[in-house]
Amino acid sequence: AQSVSQHNHHVILSEAASLELGCNYSYGGTVNLFWYVQYPGQHLQLLLKYFSGDPLVKGIKGFEAEFIKSKFSFNLRKPSVQWSDTAEYFCAVNDAGTYKYIFGTGTRLKVLA
Amino acid sequence: NAGVMQNPRHLVRRRGQEARLRCSPMKGHSHVYWYRQLPEEGLKFMVYLQKENIIDESGMPKERFSAEFPKEGPSILRIQQVVRGDSAAYFCASSPSSGGARETQYFGPGTRLLVL
Numbered sequence: 001a002q003s004v005s006q007h008n009h010h011v012i013l014s015e016a017a018s019l020e021l022g023c024n025y026s027y028g029g030t031v032n033l034f035w036y037v038q039y040p041g042q043h044l045q046l047l048l049k050y051f052s053g054d055p056l057v058k059g060i061k062g063f064e065a066e067f068i069k070s071k072f073s074f075n076l077r078k079p080s081v082q083w084s085d086t087a088e089y090f091c092a093v094n095d096a097g098t099y100k101y102i103f104g105t106g107t108r109l110k111v112l113a
Numbered sequence: 114n115a116g117v118m119q120n121p122r123h124l125v126r127r128r129g130q131e132a133r134l135r136c137s138p139m140k141g142h143s144h145v146y147w148y149r150q151l152p153e154e155g156l157k158f159m160v161y162l163q164k165e166n167i168i169d170e171s172g173m174p175k176e177r178f179s180a181e182f183p184k185e186g187p188s189i190l191r192i193q194q195v196v197r198g199d200s201a202a203y204f205c206a207s208s209p210s211s212g213g214a215r216e217t218q219y220f221g222p223g224t225r226l227l228v229l
Contacts, residue, residue, distance in 0.1 A: 004155060006155075032215060036220070041222070042222060043116060043117065043220050043221050043222040043223070044204065044206075044220035044221075044223075045220075046217060046219070049217065051215055090155065090156070092155075092156075099146070099161060099208075099216065099218075100158040100161075100169075100172070101146075101148070101156070101158060101218065102155070102157075102158075103148070103150075103155035103156040103157070104155045105153065105154055105155045106155065
């Protein structure tokens, strides 16, 4: 069965530090990949998505992610975080033939001012 | 342009009571998905509905859970005779057209259900 692993459950960074959140999935077929963010008290927002093409995907708010097929990974990066990036980040995948998203357990990021 | 709306945001029920969770999709969206997030777990797909039709309920528990998306009004996720294990965050998502794999799903803020 498909699964998504987010190895870092809690991350604490100072402002201006660089961020990389890991996401690995298990599925041998074609997948679509997503990163969502949930700010405190708000709904899940789509940060970026990958369907095909350039494996380096740029999203909103300065985030990017790189799809490495050989490693089954889709890590999220940001060169310099801000206090306002404090949130929970979810990686999700779906089989290219289905609408069912499979989510990771989420990573809670706290950025210290 | 309002996003996906869910209410209530927090719901407390005693064991044996019924819980009704509502989801209003984004304007123009006719596809609704419900996900459940148990403590320390990722969101898990429960059910996919279009107006007046259940398309896929493969993720729904076999008993006590039901969902509907009537022609008029919000989608409803209903849990009868709640138990403590139903305590979770329930998220609704909607998409505009075909509901296919490349259709971005837009999520609501979730309803946090606590069963005492």
